[in-house]
Amino acid sequence: MTFKQMFTSSVGKKLVMGFTGLFLVLFLIVHVGLNACIWANDNGEMFNKGAHFMGANWVPRLLEVGLFAGLILHIIQGLMVELSNRSKRAIKYDVTFGNKGSKWYSRSMGLLGVLILIFLVLHLAHFWIPNRSAQGFIGLEGEIDLYTKMKDTFIGDSWQVIVTILVYVLGCAALGYHLAHGVQSACRTFGLSNPKWIAVVSTLGYAFAIIVPLMFALMPLSFHFGWIN
């Protein structure tokens, strides 16, 4: 079996989804960790230092290229697997099986993924694109003050701010449900069959799926409701 045959098979495609998915989980850990610096209550000093390290240093900037490659692979492969899977039953059932045998979010990974993608486009347009644009995309100098940018985006009573916060919270909820199935599903795809370890991974997966998106969702809310100075 060639590598091509392996990675284009139904199992191989899922392996790609699992590996890129767990890679993105690692990214989320870095992202949530750095962003948590906003709660240092130091008017963004620590947060901006972290942001500066990520944006003005060639090592994270190079890793960022890998991150986008992994993200794009996850998105394209995910959409292809979803569309292919949907095409396998041309005539649908009159009465659907529904939630009797599986969780709704485990069956809705494609939909949740698309919701996250929509949120991500908005999120990149808010922060990443203006920042990299100010740097000339390949440059390391000339970053914008991202803490101030966060304040501008999330503080205020205009409908744009309210809608933005709502989209962020919904995006985080979609991410949470996506992770709730994704983490343990990836591990099963890698071949984890030991019930002891499945229990550990499921628990960790659910914990991650709750804690990380909740922390992300609390960030715009913290700015909006003045929980940080």
Add this chain to the structure above:
Amino acid sequence: MEHKNINLKLKVWRQKNSTDKGGFETYDVKNISQEMSFLEMFDVLNEELIAEDKDPIAFDHDCREGICGMCSMYINGRPHGPWEANTTCQLHMRAFNEGETIVVEPWRANAFPIIKDLMVDRTAFDRIIQAGGYISVNTGNAVDANALPIEKAKADAAFAAAACIGCGACVAACKNSSAMLFVSAKAAHLNQLPQGQPERKTRVMNMVAQMDKEGFGACTNTGACEAVCPKEISITNIARLNLDYTCAGLTDTK
């Protein structure tokens, strides 16, 4: 338990042949003993249809004791009906109440084309088995059973996987029409035994390749298959297959 006869409304998928469009037809079935099996209820209905000079409903059945894997039927949104760990032939009419409407559909998957009414063509499973669901044995004297020591836990796990009757409920329940529970059960049955080791790698590679060729979807670990399996085959077999497949793919020299 009190014996009762009940009257039901059946909404059944009728389709003349594989090319016919098909559609639902509703039948009133009266005076059905709750001690009948679901298939016996269909027998009663078919007798009536024959008496009326109408075409009886075609459905698969054979042993009627839950071991052959021939019966199918997607009953009220669940393969093999409402009971857990049960086949349609062993589903009894006491599972239903007086006046209830029961919707009966065939297994729906492109890989299981409809032959007629509720009968589907499941020969895709046969071809997957032919691709690797076997062991090669030299002829000659039978090997003494004790010559191959097998750990009890492994023997039990292999036996649990071997309980798969190949009915296809896993495919019918899966949103992706994936056959991974079936394939993984057949692979796990042989891959955990010493006799299955020589062909372990080629088995998983060939069975997965055949499964993809037959037009089944990819597994997304939703667990719907495990929930409906009449033999309670565990979804952990799928993880075992994934690992065997990955190892085979990475170590294969071609």
